[in-house]
Amino acid sequence: MPLCSGQNRGAMARVKTKDERQTTSPFAAFDALMATAAVDSGAQALQGSGTDPDTMNAALTGALVQALRRWGLGLHHLRFEARLTEGGQDIALLEGGRPTALVSEGPAALARTLEAMGAADERGLSLWGVLGDGHRVPGDTPFARLRVLIEDARDFETEWSPARAGAFTRTWRAGDTLFVEVARPASPQAALSDAAWDVITSIKDRTFQRELMQRSEEAGMLGALLGARHASARANLAALPEAHFSVQATVHTLQGPQARNPEDYRAAVRQATEELDALQAQVTRQLAEVLRHGLKSS
Known part of the structure; x- marks a missing residue:
């Protein structure tokens, strides 16, 4: 695989035919x-x-x-x-x-x-450490101890710590940069199922909606929705990147004096959590549009 010597966010794609994907x-x-x-x-x-x-x-x-x-x-x-x-x-x-x-x-x-x-635990969180070396501390380390680490210049990393609404956080320092990661595991299939729920609950035809709800008891929300579309809908959806990738985390960084300020760290955790909330909600809306495209009751 030879390489060169040198070195719009696209909208969520509509379902493409096989020939379109090849070109x-x-x-x-x-x-x-x-x-x-x-x-x-x-x-x-x-x-x-x-x-x-x-x-x-x-x-x-x-x-x-x-x-x-x-x-x-x-x-x-x-x-x-x-x-x-x-x-x-x-x-x-x-x-x-x-x-x-x-x-x-x-x-x-x-x-x-x-x-x-990758390597993930039963919660869907990465088991990989970030730093090759450094001081690693448990996720439930008291904030008083974490404050000392943040104010210290040494590299360190924490294990995952539970946060609100099913999220988890971890922190690490590499050099002069402090990293804050907030994760809420949501596999692509889970994200698509959430979007399918939004689509089904928004259908105005109550008879059709009830029919899909009944189908979902056996096939799940996504299966019920795809079953109501043309025969190749499932295969076409599987060819889209949305079927394989989803937003599950955000990472914020602090540098200089901010990287050693515990209050700036707390603000970064809050901002990263808010960003993750917004991104996952945005992706659900976009996935719903992908699933809604061409949906018919016949």
Whole structure:
């Protein structure tokens, strides 16, 4: 997989036919992939404007790193890049300088690649530590102890700590930067099921709505909704990035004096939690539009 020497948030895609998927450019596919994390990558626009490879690679990598944080895979200890392949006809994803996937291979292949790198507990939270070295403390460490760590210049990381509304938080310092991660595990299938519930409960035809509710008792909300559509709806949905990626976390950073201020840390936790709430609600609305497209009662 040779690489170049140089280095709109897409709207949630409608269901495409097989032929349409084959002709989608890797730049449009990258935009759609990043959109599952509410990241505006603008890859297609950059490619169309003749942006030089170095600038393009930097933009692609920046978008990928942000998306990886929001997908909540807990791969902070790995170094990812996104780069144009030789000839600029595809986008390669690399880890540690090693090519691991091509965007043209599709979202399912990328999801499998990333899943193989991760490790999660029964709550869906990453078991990977962030720092190779450093002082690791339990998630239930009293705030008085955490305050000392925040005010200290040493690197450290905490384990996951329960927060409100099913969320969890963890914190780490690397150099002069303090990181705050808030996660609320929600698999792509769970996110789609939530969106299917929104679609079904918004249907004005009460007879049809009751029929779908009855179907959902056996097939689940998503299964009931897809069963009411054309025969290829399930396969078409499986080809979309939304079927494989969802927003599960946010990461906020503090630097300089703020990185050693406990009150700024508390504010960062609050802001990250609010952002995660907003992003997951936004994604549910967008997924509902994907599922609602073409829905018919016949």
